[in-house]
Amino acid sequence: MLGKAVVLFGVLLALFAITQSHGHIKNGQGKDFRGYVDVNGTTFFIDTAEYYRDEAQVACNALNMTLITFQAEEKYNVVYNWLYNNGYEFNWLWTGALRGTNSSVWTWEPTGEEFTYFRWGSNQPSINDDRYPLCINFRVLSLGWDDDYCNNALIGYICQ
Known part of the structure; x- marks a missing residue:
């Protein structure tokens, strides 16, 4: 019996070490989905699996798309409302926003355009x-x- 407990402890410890070395997963309760969606006449691609941000950008580029950008509040509100109304309120998603080292x-990384619109959540940045x-x-819930x-972080992404 003690041998089984030691083996179980070892397995749990190994799983903990793997998750610690590969970032944290934020999409605990999110909806599983991968595919194209139409939001008010604009096509987006959503993948809710777990990716680092650089992996998400590569995936968007492979689709001839980029990570989503929000230069205006109207676009954010349209996407936000679509996600909320379609059951994605728990999913964390990467955007094309970047703040470089020592800056x-x-x-918006896809265009190099400096932000003129911010929509920070509570206690952010x-x-x-x-x-x-x-x-x-x-x-959405944030x-x-x-x-x-x-x-x-290992989270999903949305391409445009």
Whole structure:
């Protein structure tokens, strides 16, 4: 009996080590989906599996698309409402937003355009560390954007 407990403990410890070395997963209660969607006449691609931000960008590029950008509040509201009305309120999704190393400037990486519109969630932005690039993700239930280390969180993405 003690041998089984030791083996079980070892397996649990190994699983913990794997999750710690590969970032944290934020999509605990989200909806599983991968495919194209039409939102008010605009085509987006949503994948709710777990990806680092750089992996999400590569996946969008492979589809001849880029991670979503929100240069205006209207676009954010349209996408937000569609996600909410279609059951994606729990899913965290990467955007095309990037704040480079040693910088305080946020840009939309696909275009290099500096932000003119922000939709930060409560207590955001929360990371004051400029030694690493930061990216923005969002979740409908968070009512705004969340800054995160680009290769720390494993979440879904939305391409445009």
